[in-house]
Amino acid sequence: MSAPGRPKRESSLGEEVAQRPEGRPSGAPNRPKRESSPGEEVAKRPEGRPSGAPNRPKRESSPGEEVAKRPEGRPSGAPLDQEAQDSHWMAQALAQADTVMNLTTPNPRVGCVIVRHGECLGAGATQQAGGPHAEIMALRDAKARGHDLAGSTFYVTLEPCSHYGRTPPCVDAVIAARPARVVVALTDPNPQVGGRGLKRLREAGIEVVQGVASEAALAQNPGFVGRMTRGTPWLWLKLAGSIDGRSALHNGVSQWITGAAARQDGHLWRARACAVLTGIGTVLADDPQLTPRQGRILRLPRKIVLDSRLRLPVDARLLDGTPTWVFTTERAPPRDAELAHRHAEVVRLPAGNDGRLDLSAVMRWLGEHDINEIHAEAGPRLSGALLQAGVVDELLVYQAPLLLGDAQPMAQLPARDTLPEGAAFEFIDVGQVGADLRLRARHAERWSALRRAIAV
Ligand code: AOF
Ligand code: ZN
Secondary structure, three states: OOOOOOOOEEOOOOOEEOOOOOOOOOOOOOOOOOOOOHHHHHHOOOOOOOOOOOOOOOOOOOHHHHHHOOOOOOOOOOOOOHHHHHHHHHHHHHHHHHOOOOOOOOOOOOEEEEEEOOEEEEEEEOOOOOOOOHHHHHHHHHHHOOOOOOOOEEEEEEOOOOOOOOOOOHHHHHHHOOOOEEEEEEOOOOOOOOOHHHHHHHHOOOEEEEOOOHHHHHHHOHHHHHHHHOOOOEEEEEEEEEOOOEEEOOOOOOOOOOOHHHHHHHHHHHHHOOEEEEEHHHHHHHOOOOOOOOOOOOOOOEEEEEOOOOOOOOOOOOOOOOOEEEEEEOOOOOOHHHHHOOOEEEEEEOEOOOOOEOHHHHHHHHHHOOOOEEEEEOOHHHHHHHHHOOOOOEEEEEEEOOOOOOOEEOOOOOOOOOOOOOOOEEEEEEEEEOOEEEEEEEEHHHHHHHHHHOOO
16 A cells, blocks of 8 residues: 555556556545455455455355354264265365465365264365375375274365376275265366266275265366366456446546455455456556465466557566466567567467457467466456457456446447346355455356356
């Protein structure tokens, strides 16, 4: 936050940039006052998960948050039947996965707990790609505590893998521990696994239960499941503006529309994504860094710039050594070598009919290059184009309690003569962040398609 008397200007992406003449001092009248320090508020949140605003609630289950409060061990009160026990312990496994939301890409976030007679014997979550999977971490934890695991139950949020990837098959290690049961939330949509892990367990005489808390597990890994089943990443589009949906005044001035807490919350979402995507218009106007600067930064997301004429300046602030892809068309000038020096790889794709980048082709390319989740944060034109191209899976919208009147929209979309049939998006989380609202809405059809693809 800027010190009094040293105003900073906020870029349209909510980043502070060097002061420019039009910058309004931070104490300006229409800058809402925060009741608590947003920094503190964010710091209190559990690890790395884009968070929980105070009055968060609603329709999407947020397993990590709920179970984090529960003590480990036998569920309290009357003895639970098998189904209730399974959902209790699967919630613990989901909470494990929640701790690695910002770590595992391109692998899914998976959690595992090993239980016997109501006692947790070991727990773990997937590590960085190339590192151990959740089951191996839980096995190591149980071993370190001296437990023999014969007759135990493994709760895993994804089917144990059966293939040699960067690591050996988890299913062999699980079978070797001689559990009586393995309970999984999702089957693995990776065609190299695809049910073979569960088959191996059954063949070894282990009881297998599948489909426990599968929707919550899918919500932790929409990108991995999307990439494996439809070939493209899961993309959320961050928008910020006023309650009348405006992102800047008619003259382009946009600073301090949403407050510091909302901007910090936006950074938590950057930290979670595999890549942060923006357009060249925003880079030229605001020179953003596109780095996450809040939450547990366990690895840096890649950066992606959509730049059909390859105008990206070599001294752009976002070129800070983080691997970057610059998507352009085949006709763009040959600047590949100078950008390569700045760790930016130029990716040339055929232009669409309008001479611009074909956004669906960009998404397919990213899916082929192991990108699970994209945080898109751009100006009204690219935001509108992403929506028009039908590549937006989720909206992450911050709205300040201001009305800006006839001004720039959050997303530039063509006028319509009729109302669209049925709402494309459905709210999954609505809450307040500082003085602003945060709305999350998921594209209903794209979510249903994901659920169908993995039989949830
Ligand atoms: C599991 N447990 O915790 C995860 C699994 O290259 P590797 O060896 O790391 O394998 C990656 C694949 O393993 C990934 O594509 C997915 O199918 C599965 N992820 N499996 O048993 C885990 N993260
Ligand atoms: Zn595995």
